[in-house]
Amino acid sequence: MSVEAWTYLVVGLSFALYIYIGYASRVRDTKGFYVAGRGVPPVANGAATAADWMSAASFISMAGMISALGYDGAIYLMGWTGGYVLLALLLAPYLRKYRKFTVPDFVGDRYASTTARTLAALATIFISLVYVAGQMRGVGIVFSRYLGIDIAQGVLLGVAVVAFFAILGGMKGVTWTQAAQYAVLIIAYLIPGFALAYLITGNPIPQLAFALSDISERINQIQVELGFGEYTAPFRDKQMIDVLAITGALMVGTAGLPHVIIRFYTTPDVRSARYSAFWALLFIGLLYTTAPALAMFARYNLISTLNGKPIEQVRQIEWVAKWEQTGLLKIVDKNGDGVVQFAKGKAFKEKGGKPDFGTPDMSNANEVHLDNDIIVLSTPEVARLAPFVIALLAAGGLAAALSTASGLLIAMSSAVAHDLYYRVFNPRAPERLRLLVGRLAMVPALFAAAYLGINPPGFVAQVVAFAFGLAASGLFPAILLGIFDRRMNAQGAIAGMIVGLGFTTTMIALMRAPQLFGVPEPYLKDFFGISAEGIGIVGMFLNLITALIVSRLTPPPPAHIQEIVDSIRVPRGAGEALDE
Amino acid sequence: MRQRADVRQYWRANVRLIATLLAVWFIVAYGLSILLAPQLNQFRLGSVPLGFWFAQQGSIYVFIILIWVYARRMDALDRQYDVHE
Numbered sequence: 001m002s003v004e005a006w007t008y009l010v011v012g013l014s015f016a017l018y019i020y021i022g023y024a025s026r027v028r029d030t031k032g033f034y035v036a037g038r039g040v041p042p043v044a045n046g047a048a049t050a051a052d053w054m055s056a057a058s059f060i061s062m063a064g065m066i067s068a069l070g071y072d073g074a075i076y077l078m079g080w081t082g083g084y085v086l087l088a089l090l091l092a093p094y095l096r097k098y099r100k101f102t103v104p105d106f107v108g109d110r111y112a113s114t115t116a117r118t119l120a121a122l123a124t125i126f127i128s129l130v131y132v133a134g135q136m137r138g139v140g141i142v143f144s145r146y147l148g149i150d151i152a153q154g155v156l157l158g159v160a161v162v163a164f165f166a167i168l169g170g171m172k173g174v175t176w177t178q179a180a181q182y183a184v185l186i187i188a189y190l191i192p193g194f195a196l197a198y199l200i201t202g203n204p205i206p207q208l209a210f211a212l213s214d215i216s217e218r219i220n221q222i223q224v225e226l227g228f229g230e231y232t233a234p235f236r237d238k239q240m241i242d243v244l245a246i247t248g249a250l251m252v253g254t255a256g257l258p259h260v261i262i263r264f265y266t267t268p269d270v271r272s273a274r275y276s277a278f279w280a281l282l283f284i285g286l287l288y289t290t291a292p293a294l295a296m297f298a299r300y301n302l303i304s305t306l307n308g309k310p311i312e313q314v315r316q317i318e319w320v321a322k323w324e325q326t327g328l329l330k331i332v333d334k335n336g337d338g339v340v341q342f343a344k345g346k347a348f349k350e351k352g353g354k355p356d357f358g359t360p361d362m363s364n365a366n367e368v369h370l371d372n373d374i375i376v377l378s379t380p381e382v383a384r385l386a387p388f389v390i391a392l393l394a395a396g397g398l399a400a401a402l403s404t405a406s407g408l409l410i411a412m413s414s415a416v417a418h419d420l421y422y423r424v425f426n427p428r429a430p431e432r433l434r435l436l437v438g439r440l441a442m443v444p445a446l447f448a449a450a451y452l453g454i455n456p457p458g459f460v461a462q463v464v465a466f467a468f469g470l471a472a473s474g475l476f477p478a479i480l481l482g483i484f485d486r487r488m489n490a491q492g493a494i495a496g497m498i499v500g501l502g503f504t505t506t507m508i509a510l511m512r513a514p515q516l517f518g519v520p521e522p523y524l525k526d527f528f529g530i531s532a533e534g535i536g537i538v539g540m541f542l543n544l545i546t547a548l549i550v551s552r553l554t555p556p557p558p559a560h561i562q563e564i565v566d567s568i569r570v571p572r573g574a575g576e577a578l579d580e
Numbered sequence: 581m582r583q584r585a586d587v588r589q590y591w592r593a594n595v596r597l598i599a600t601l602l603a604v605w606f607i608v609a610y611g612l613s614i615l616l617a618p619q620l621n622q623f624r625l626g627s628v629p630l631g632f633w634f635a636q637q638g639s640i641y642v643f644i645i646l647i648w649v650y651a652r653r654m655d656a657l658d659r660q661y662d663v664h665e
Contacts, residue, residue, distance in 0.1 A: 066636075071617070071631075071632050071635060071636070073636070074613060074614075074635035074636050074639075077635070077636055077639075077640065078609050078613060078635065078639050078640070081639075081640050081643050082605065082609050082639070082643055084643060084647065085601075085602070085605050085643050085646050085647060088647040088650060088651075089598045089601060089602065089646075089647075089650055090598065093654075207637065210628065210633075210636075210637060211625050211626035211627070211628045211633055211637070212626040212627065213626075213627065214627050216627060216628040216629070216632070217627055232621065232628065232629045232632035233618075233621070234614070234617040234618050234621070234631065234632070234635075235618075240614065240615070243614055244610060244614055244615075247609065247610070247614065248610075251609075269665045270665070271651075271654075271655065271658070271664070271665065274647075274650065274651040274654060275651050277647050277651075278644070278647040278648045278651055281643060281644050281647055282644050285640050285641070285643075285644050288640055289637055289640055289641075292636040292637065484595075566587070569587070569591050569594075570587060570590070570663045571658055571663055571664060571665055572663045572664065572665055573665075574665060575665060
């Protein structure tokens with residue numbers, strides 16, 4: 001059977017599974033629709049959270065980003081896992097105890113403020129919208145790469161599948177399909193990972209091969225010879241202060257992302273919320289400790305296979321020929337010596353954020369363009385695995401994208417239907433109407449996702465910095481103080497959010513001006529060495545300081561609010577039927 | 581019936597536990613993996629430089645263990661103060 005036939009089969013079967021699960025877990029009430037009836041056991045919720053969290057980018061691009069950065073790639077590895085410690089210790093158990101449906105619910109009630117609720121709802125919608133665009137694009141790219149389907153058709157097919165189980169099953173449908181999607185994506189990631197580790201190092205366990213094999217020494221040696229600098233040396237491309245800030249911003253941002261937080265509302269009690277976080281990070285860690293090994297082995301293999309070899313000879317290699325056609329790999333003989341030469345710098349000039357294969361960049365000697373995605377996507381072929389594994393990789397990429405997209409849709413529709421419509425505009429809406437509005441709110445969100453997937457604004461990658469920045473500087477401190485500081489009041493929290501969000505948005509806009517406004521140079525290069533990706537951590541501290549000062553200068557919150565704080569600090573009573 | 585003072589003690593014990601675990605989190609993530617990475621890279625774990633290993637592997641293992649320890653310790657604490665479900 002050909003790769004394409006296998007891909008149709010495996011992707012078709014996985015989609016049929018998701019649709020079946022979605023149909024089997026359809027819901028009839030808002031509790032089922034928003035929090036899966038609070039009946040999800042910790043292990044299942046851990047798997048669902050892992051799939052919810054690991055996006056198309058984590059699955060397809062992250063190993064490639066790390067392999068280009070070397071040590072500095074740790075910003076993503078630690079940034080996107082360390083946040084779960086904050087989530088598990090500081091937020092999840094207490095938000096679960098509060099027994100509400102959304103993040104803006106807590107912020108709005110704790111500060112008894114429609115302004116705070118609306119601000120949190122708008123931040124939720126914006127963050128999720130930015131994020132979902134990338135997921136839908138990922139779906140389209142996987143379809144076009146593996147099946148030759150037009151990107152737009154691929155996006156629409158993905159949207160249709162998500163629409164089915166999200167509208168019918170709400171959070172319950174999403175939860176159980178996510179758990180299945182985790183199984184698909186982790187198997188698809190680990191099989192090629194094990195195979196490549198075995199091929200390159202002789203040890204099949206990537207995590208062990210990472211530490212025990214001599215690949216790190218060999219890649220350091222090659223990298224130094226070619227002028228890249230040691231792979232394992234810290235701060236090659238980023239300053240230490242920036243590595244600290246980005247890691248911090250991604251951690252705190254992760255902990256503040258609404259679509260991740262609401263997953264912890266679905267457990268039966270506080271204790272299960274804590275164990276869910278453990279299972280989630282264990283499941284995420286399986287992929288996140290494999291990725292850096294894959295990154296190092298694949299980079300070593302690519303450089304040692306290609307560098308210094310005659311171009312005609314390497315083009316005989318099957319995977320080189322295949323991936324050169326797709327543009328993920330491109331060799332250009334700049335000096336006309338007929339030999340492949342790796343060096344520091346970009347092989348081609350860029351146009352609109354993409355390499356322009358017509359115009360080699362003659363300012364450096366590098367003759368090889370490597371797209372980040374090639375590290376993961378080329379692994380089955382490099383390791384000479386069966387066509388079945390290539391098909392599985394396509395299904396895994398789709399699972400990663402669809403699971404994250406469906407989690408984001410729930411977060412968006414609940415912010416619109418529950419927080420804005422029910423809590424702000426029509427508090428007397430009956431249950432049936434609320435459920436209907438919840439389902440209807442999915443529709444514009446799906447249309448927006450499809451539109452952004454088909455016509456991605458050129459700055460999608462740039463605005464993801466916004467998503468983490470806003471979650472870190474706006475939502476995280478407001479929730480944290482709401483739990484740990486009884487004295488925190490609405491004035492303090494709102495002032496903090498305005499300062500944190502205002503500072504972060506302004507800084508990112510100034511530093512990312514070329515991508516956002518099309519000006520030739522950014523208005524600000526960095527903020528004391530901290531780049532746009534890391535600025536959210538500064539915004540978070542400004543939010544905390546402002547909130548603490550303003551709250552101490554204004555009256556304490558009323559007694560019934562302080563009672564809310566007392567009650568969320570104690571686990572007992574989380575299972576009681578007080579849901580609304 | 582739970583006493584207010586008990587609940588306050590429970591909360592204080594919880595905050596102490598969180599502070600201890602987050603101190604470990606901070607030392608591993610920011611200390612060993614970033615601030616001290618250049619120095620630790622002089623040592624090796626197997627054949628890989630130690631600072632690099634902490635940044636790309638060890639820190640993640642520690643994060644997973646920290647959450648597990650928290651969940652286990654809170655089970656005991658919840659029971660000790662009779663606030664479990």
